[in-house]
Amino acid sequence: MxxxxxxxxxxxxxxxxxxxxxGRYYDACWRFAYxxxxxxxxxxxxxxxxxxRAYLAIGRYDERDQFRGWLFRILxxxxxxxxxxxxxxTKRFIQDELAIESAPxxxxxxxxxxxxxxxxxxxxxxxxxxxxxxxxxxxxxxxYSEMSAMTGAGESALKMRVKRGSERLxxxxxxxxx
Amino acid sequence: MTDRxxxxxxxxxxEDAELRARVAAAYQAVPTADPAQVERCARAVLAAAMHAPAxxxxxxxxxxxxxxxxxxxxxxxxxxxPWRPELARNEADSxxxxxxPITEPxxxxxxxxGDVTRFDLVLPTEAEEVALVGDFNGWDENATPxxxxxxxxxxxxxxxxxxxxHIYAFVVDGRRWLVDPLAPQxxxxxxxxxxxxxxDGTN
Numbered sequence: 332m333x334x335x336x337x338x339x340x341x342x343x344x345x346x347x348x349x350x351x352x353x354g355r356y357y358d359a360c361w362r363f364a365y366x367x368x369x370x371x372x373x374x375x376x377x378x379x380x381x382x383x384r385a386y387l388a389i390g391r392y393d394e395r396d397q398f399r400g401w402l403f404r405i406l407x408x409x410x411x412x413x414x415x416x417x418x419x420x421t422k423r424f425i426q427d428e429l430a431i432e433s434a435p436x437x438x439x440x441x442x443x444x445x446x447x448x449x450x451x452x453x454x455x456x457x458x459x460x461x462x463x464x465x466x467x468x469x470x471x472x473x474x475y476s477e478m479s480a481m482t483g484a485g486e487s488a489l490k491m492r493v494k495r496g497s498e499r500l501x502x503x504x505x506x507x508x509x
Numbered sequence: 510m511t512d513r514x515x516x517x518x519x520x521x522x523x524e525d526a527e528l529r530a531r532v533a534a535a536y537q538a539v540p541t542a543d544p545a546q547v548e549r550c551a552r553a554v555l556a557a558a559m560h561a562p563a564x565x566x567x568x569x570x571x572x573x574x575x576x577x578x579x580x581x582x583x584x585x586x587x588x589x590x591p592w593r594p595e596l597a598r599n600e601a602d603s604x605x606x607x608x609x610p611i612t613e614p615x616x617x618x619x620x621x622x623g624d625v626t627r628f629d630l631v632l633p634t635e636a637e638e639v640a641l642v643g644d645f646n647g648w649d650e651n652a653t654p655x656x657x658x659x660x661x662x663x664x665x666x667x668x669x670x671x672x673x674x675h676i677y678a679f680v681v682d683g684r685r686w687l688v689d690p691l692a693p694q695x696x697x698x699x700x701x702x703x704x705x706x707x708x709d710g711t712n
Contacts, residue, residue: 362539383557466532
């Protein structure tokens, strides 16, 4: 059954249809959120909130859009919100930062199966907008036009973020190797 | 002066192939989510949505809960017409009496603004004249003639009455005293039956 058919059924009041969509896109959302936030529990929360918002707004979904793209638009917003609220949280409990820095690798919240912990750590230190652009480009393999529609940023800005993000990521990986 | 368009070239698509491969590999290395985690998410979403069901597209406009409330409010206002209480009352009375032909007199009293009370009387038969008598006009048949309103059987009179208890009756064609059988009556003191009315003076 196509995404569009599942959306129609969800609108008609069949919750199982939305459950199928959750199963179909959970992994993709979870991977992106995990790499954006670098923390397993936060990623899980964000993905859940994303699906809830998608369900509540399913009436506004335009069938001409790809469901995955529409869902990722919500997801990228939710990741930004989570980063903002986490920023406030870290500022409040600044003394915990020392504990985190001195903790042995891998950092708490690292997903099982992740071997290249260095890249996860380096990504976590990038500017959030650069990280978002790098993941959408390198990991999701999106075109800049798609990224632009998803994030609301111009294509030039996105290209710049990928370039600067890549340079910064290389520098961070070099530091981590040393 | 000529307009000249300035072209700013977009930055070339920068790509670090090695980095791309490494990020993609790290991305793919994250194992698929535990089915229990997915199910937990689906359940949580649907449970939360129970209290806020998904929007359903029903054309250009979608129904809203407050439409029913607004429609009910408009209906109540248009029916009660608070700006013209006497009209609403008249129509209510006439609607009541029009439902079936009346066989006996039927009266109504309405407290209007300025301590004025309006007395209405609907008779089963036509009359030449009707008067209102009571303790407020010394039971004088000529003091308060009633005015013919709709047709020949409905009569009205307006009397300023202070708050308190008042007793009254109607006199038809100068000889027949009658009362509203549905209104409160006071015991007959030997002068015939009379109605009682309490004016509370809140209007």
